[in-house]
Amino acid sequence: DWLFTTPLLLLDIGLLAGASQRDIGALVGIDAFMIVTGLVATLTKVVVARYAFWTISTIAMVFLLYYLVAVFGETVSDADEDTRSTFNALRNIILVTWAIYPVAWLVGTEGLALTGLYGETLLFMVLDLVAKVGFG
Secondary structure, three states: OHHHHHHHHHHHHHHHHOOOHHHHHHHHHHHHHHHHHHHHHHHOOOHHHHHHHHHHHHHHHHHHHHHHHHHHHHHHOOOOHHHHHHHHHHHHHHHHHHHHHHHHHHHOOOOOOOOOHHHHHHHHHHHHHHHHHOOO
């Protein structure tokens, strides 16, 4: 579902910021790349490849979050105070919750298995609720 929900979140925040279609498209493209490489990391059985794709996905996420702060932040700076305030709140929800996802993967059953399947499932469920429902 992340290939559908996260681009919608980014589209929403991009439209709120008044970002160009090009900037929104670039951010959604980075997002799709991040999700697909994360999926490959999860489905790959070769341990070195798993961590390589996890690293690539995490680097893409860092670029995505930077782009959200730098490019969209610059765009929204000319907006009224209510728009900037709403943008900042939504951006911060994305920054905090999305940054936890790769850590959750790493400590979960696909990564280092520091937590069991139930703990991992609970963590991803809470993250999804905060990241998506909280954003909404």
